[in-house]
Amino acid sequence: MHPLLSLGVFWLLPLALMLEEDSPLDCVPRRSVPYHRDNAHLFREEGVFNYSTMLLREDLDLLVLGAREAVYALDLNDISKKHASVKWEVTQEQKDECRNKGKDPETECLNYIRILHKTEDNRMYVCGTNAFDPECDYMSYTDGELTLEKKAEDGKGKCPFDPFQRYASIMVDNDLYSATSMNFLGSEPILMRSSPVSIRTEFKSSWLNEPNFVSMAQMPESDKSEEGDDDKVYLFFSETAVECDCYNKLVVSRVARVCKGDLGGQRTLQKKWTSFLKTRMDCPVLESQLPYIIQDTYRWCDPQQHWKHCYFFAIFTPQSDTSDLSAVCAYRVSDISRVFEEGKYKSPVPVETSFVKWVMYSGDVPVPRPGACINNEARKAGINQTLDLPDRTLQFIKDRPLMDQAIQPIGRKPLLVRRGATFTRIIVNQVQAADGEKYHVMFIGTEEGTVLKAVNYDGEMFIIEEVQLFQPPESIKILQFSNVTGQLYAGSDYGAAQVPLATCERSLSCMDCVLARDPYCGWDKTDGKCVSVSDSQRELIQSVKAGDASLCPDADPVKPMNQFIWPGGNLKLSCPSPSNLAETSWERDNRLLTPSTRFQLLRDGLLILNASANDAGQYRCVSVERSKTDEYTSTVAEYHVTVDPKGYGRGGQPLFPQAQTDGPSVAGLQAVVALLVVGLVALLAWNFYKGHLPLPWNCGKNRAQPQGTHDKEAQSSTVTHQDAVRPALAENKPLVSGTDNNGRNNNHTGGEAAFNAAGENDAPEVSLQFIDDESEI
Template sequence: MPPLLSLGVFGLLLPAALMLAEDPPLDCVPRKSVPYHSNNALLFREESVFNYSTMLLREDLDLLLVGAREKVFALDLRNVSKNITSIPWKVSQKQVADCGKKGKDEQTECKNYIRILHKMKDGKMYVCGTNAFDPACRYMSYADRNLTLTDTDEDGKGKCPFDPFQRYASIMIEDDLYSATSMNFLGSEPVLMRSSSSSIRTEIKSSWLYDPNFVSMAWMPESQKSEDEDDDKVYLFFSETAVEFDCFSKVAVSRVARVCKGDLGGQRTLQKKWTSFLKARLDCPVPGSLLPYIIQDSYRWCDSSLPPAHWKECIFYAVFTAQPHTSKISAVCTYRMLDIHKVFSEGKYKTPAIVETSFIKWVVYTGEVPRPRPGACINKEALTMKINRTLDLPDKTLQFIRDKPLMDQAIEPIGGRPVLIRSGATFTQIIVTQVQASDGEKYKVMFIGTDQGTLLKALDRKDGEMFIIEEVQLFNSPQPVKILKFSSETGQIYAGSDVSVVQVAPANCERSSTCVDCVLARDPYCGWDSEESKCVSLSSSQRAIIQDMTGNPSLCPQVHVEPTKLSFRPGEKFELNCSSPSNLAKISWTRDNLPYPQDRVFTPSFSANNEGLYRCLSVEKSKSGDYKTTVAYYLVSVDSRDLRTIDTVDPQARTAGSTNAGLIVVIVLLAVFILLLLTWRFWKRYLPCKWGKEPQRNQETLMRNGNG
């Protein structure tokens, strides 16, 4: 397509995309919203220390290692509010000054932000920091409740980012560090690199990596049970500017790339460069949007049950957000490892073609594909051709992969659509757990961090229903969740932000106070214990509990509700309150068992006409039907005896009325007192107290006045 025509098409599609993206047909509302003061979380922070965004679970040491700005903390894995020990790693004043001379902010950018934190085979840890825009790495050990850092710095270029605010990814495999970051100070040389005795990296070419934002990395043991003697792979998730779209403006797309663990580079072509680097577009088609969504994080989930599942059955969960400045809609898409594997091992390639002088268009490659297959690991096919390592690969294969690393086919999500969509929130992180419910089925639960510091708990249902169990506010003030970790040892979730670390349990069943509320929550972690009459964790109860993953509370025992008796004096403010048990419930009222069309019961002046039996009903939908429960029940009558009132369940409903009645009583008493005082003064002045002497005194007074 010519550039001008493509510009016109893009100009037509962009407004439509923006308009449609504002109102998606699918949107999921959390059933419950849990404020910060009710999150039951454990918190850690230290004054003047920021950016708690790097974590390493050391379950063997019962520690959570946290990398922050200029410090590494060793926190108690079971209670992160307990700081076992810590160690500083600061930069010198000279490094700060040199960094400032290069145009960076000395107070923020010219610090040492810990970005790499991995365990090694000998139990030590490998730590890297931005080091005032001069990345460096050290070894760290833990013994006798103390952390120790080596004094000698290793060069961290290509391992750790220069810029503390730049996206990056890393993973440690058998003491080899795989990292995706920038090689230079300006951030203009992005690389995927393996640091080992045989270091290797990507080409500095826009066809390989074009203004990327690295997200995460994962290792897949594809050599296990491999019929074609394949190699293990390392997968990189990122976004970058698309080269294949015919658009005048730059459009970002989501990608997944892979490399082979045993790759040694080429002999002449691609020396010390990946010979197995391939990448493909990762699609997450949000209904109503025409522009691709951008990946923000991914999580590899593999069934850990025994016997362990085949690696092809693993699933990647990924969170996506809309293109910048378009809409605030986020989504979760899931991908089968088998589908990703097929695209790379069997799919077609894209190739650049010159169209209309200097315009380059990426099209499907239809020519002959060299053997061994470009981008493939050393497998049975290569071994049959007497190629035992990548150094033996022919130049024809290497030249092909150097020019054409992009696959033609996009990787589609399971079901062809997201499993979850949410408007008004920006997803940042995701982890996934699996729990067995009382029905014997295993359910996957997604925990999703947002840029507002909340944690969404969502059920990944097999029937395709999107359901968010709750949204928990993790931090006192809104701030992005920068990292999420889950410990299978403690069963706890750990979240990091710029100002603190938080530990929360995956379930707080006590938030449901009734059986109906507990069952409608559809939380596989929780069920109703009839003997104790409370919502409990399945793992903590040995008795049979009530739980239904379709949300059917008809299994709950019938509860007889007696009305709360209220009496009001005429003229009092009359108000009955009713709180909705969930964000998904609709509230309605009845009066004397007849529909009451108001959403609340209120009148500024009570009268006998307001007497009756008021019931507040909650109606909530689930997969098994609509369920109606009584939330509040009042018997209202006129109190004509005195000013005493009967205790109520919600005293706030009568606060205003009681205050008005008290004021009236005070005014009446004051008026009576004044009237009595005036009456007493009047009688004292004009009525005689001694009847025999008062007339004589008056006569003597008149005679004296007359003589005068």
């Protein structure tokens, strides 16, 4: 077995087997909502693209949106309303310089806004790629105006050079933490804190090896810490695994962390992180032989609980093209922290084959522990800051930043696995349902411009709905949500969209509302509609775990609709399925209708072909949907079909198609036919004139005359109609006729040239005339 495949099998096969029973890979959304302009509030400006950076300013009721060469201040409640904007464009000189370095002036040599963070003085810190010369500035919003302060700062190490390169950044206590590339070529990846003392990673492959940065998050681990610990900043990324002993490159997912109070070392690791540690993250997915790659994360914390109860939700996609699965895994922050604080290290060991093998380090670990933050124990030893750390500890972490143990997800399996459009972004919101329990609702963006709304109910994956936000489909580049407005915000290259977290109004019946199993929604029996749980004070009908709709009152009967059909005609009866999980069937006169060549069941209705008088009757479309408790049946549509022998309905208008005898389409068709006739006549006349076709009155005459009388005509016919000679060659029916030496013909066919070459120099020339009918010979 290939070493790369064997490594993947040993990693993931034992964990993947646990998914087989309770993880349907073809998990389909219960409701699919196609694109419609009423689905969401949209914002875009003509000529502006890449709306991929967002900053929620709930204190100003603004969504600050960064795009290509522009920043917008939008109404947080309706982003289609623009309050202010500011352009940040590159100069022609900058564009020319960028083009001279080999970059595309129309796509790459522009200013893509990549960083938007709020500062402690309520200003905003903004950075852009600036035609492969990143630059940062401060921005303020006052009196309805968005203003760049023109205090240009060097953006190297803060903002990527390449607008299409992944990066990550976060602002903590006015300090910018950024993970990007330090140089134009993108070959010097770093994790850096820009102020007050610039601290960064080492340029070593053991620290960062061709990384693809994903996201960053801050954890307040100093809060109520008995050890006097420091806050941490976590970095999620993927990189080529240095510890993999294989022929090909293997990409793995990583989580790294640094301490907020890190100041670097005194001699060793000067102005470098002394607390940088990293380890592998696993998300075992069925069918996978190679580890899945992390694409985005979301940190969720309950503000009423300790930080150890926080979670990281992450989406993963395959690193090969052989699978179309995407997955969501959840991790406890406490599990990640425990690996860094108590886990074993990996150590590089040279071997005889001239490469380095990484193995678990089993030697003595220096004190203080390498990579640990300054805590009470270190302070007792007289170490109050990282500048006081001994060189032995610093040298250890410089050579061994990698941990041996991998981080496993909660339950050692994904919360959601789905085949189809690739996942790109994720955010998670917690909502309290009518049963008093709290559930994590995941909003997942895809490459096809849709957003999934999904929940995991005690191990059962359930997708409530999938909404198409952009048309044409554009990959979701960023997702944010506001608890203040209860709205979700999405950005793509095409534009930005805003949709509510709760979409209860889409359910028009109690059964549909309950079977949706949406924690946000419940059925109000008094008002007779599906409403948001948080907005109602009444007791609502809801069953999110089981989908029990037995408490729903009987639905109002569906009013039959009259339809007419004529003998021999066709009729389609519409029946849109209320759910992707439901199955529809048809009844005629209260008896199950069996599909046949004349009765064809469609996805959205019934098609009656070649109708007869016996097809009249009462047609009913019935939907059956199964939940964890029972099967629920509802009538979707009902029709009273009448056969009209004359083809006239109630209004006296003909029901069957009538031939159109006038109008612009008929006149156009007549003109086209006339042009075709004229063209055909002209073509025939030209062929008769050139002799390509014999005249009708000469056909019999030519056949009756002796051949010797028309030797000259035969020669002409042989020369002119070379195309007629070629098929005759295949039949091997030549007729040789003598010709006058003075009447040479230079237009020989291949057969004639071969014949003449075989004769003597003084032999008379001959012409080959081929006749299709042997009776003419």
